[in-house]
Amino acid sequence: MRVFVGIDLNDDIRGKITRFLEGVSGFAPEARWVRPESLHITLKFIGEQTEERVAAIIQRLRQAESSGFEIHLTGYGFFPTAKAARVFWIGIYAGPALAELAARIDAALAELGVPREERAFSPHLTLARAGGRSGDPKRRKDDGPDSTFSALQRRLAAMGNPESGTLSFGSMTAPEFILYQSQLSPSGSKYTKLERFPMCR
Numbered sequence: 001m002r003v004f005v006g007i008d009l010n011d012d013i014r015g016k017i018t019r020f021l022e023g024v025s026g027f028a029p030e031a032r033w034v035r036p037e038s039l040h041i042t043l044k045f046i047g048e049q050t051e052e053r054v055a056a057i058i059q060r061l062r063q064a065e066s067s068g069f070e071i072h073l074t075g076y077g078f079f080p081t082a083k084a085a086r087v088f089w090i091g092i093y094a095g096p097a098l099a100e101l102a103a104r105i106d107a108a109l110a111e112l113g114v115p116r117e118e119r120a121f122s123p124h125l126t127l128a129r130a131g132g133r134s135g136d137p138k139r140r141k142d143d144g145p146d147s148t149f150s151a152l153q154r155r156l157a158a159m160g161n162p163e164s165g166t167l168s169f170g171s172m173t174a175p176e177f178i179l180y181q182s183q184l185s186p187s188g189s190k191y192t193k194l195e196r197f198p199m200c201r
Contacts, residue, residue: 006042058194077124
């Protein structure tokens with residue numbers, strides 16, 4: 001099964017993002033938009049694993065303890081660049097705590113042979129991808145000008161500077177991180193929560 005580790009959003013933030021998506025998704029109709037119920041913060045993508053390996057992963061993740069911390073969701077951006085955009089995302093800010101948790105998870109799973117991350121942890125919440133294109137934030141050889149998000153970018157610019165705080169979806173305290181199963185389908189990915197890992201208060 002295909003698995004990853006992430007943090008779920010609370011209902012208040014999910015509701016705010018849902019209303020935002022309803023207002024802007026029409027400006028990029030060719031993009032593949034993430035369903036609101038599927039929104040999450042990815043900490044570690046693991047990939048295809050057997051059931052036996054998933055059981056071992058769960059045991060390792062229990063060792064990656066963390067205290068609860070506050071997460072702020074504000075601003076937006078495009079990967080890899082605005083002119084060659086493949087991904088539209090919301091910014092996530094949590095101080096060092098979120099990156100430290102991701103590093104502990106990465107180290108714990110490396111002991112099982114799961115490859116370590118090659119690039120620094122860069123938290124974000126993916127809202128849409130250019131149809132049929134990779135969601136990888138790194139530059140790729142085939143990157144070039146893309147008009148998928150151009151009308152959306154004009155609309156967002158008219159709403160104000162994201163750095164000014166005019167585009168904020170609120171804050172939440174993460175109570176847990178979760179091991180998810182990802183099932184791919186023509187209508188998009190379906191995520192199932194396999195195991196929850198509470199964080200200390």
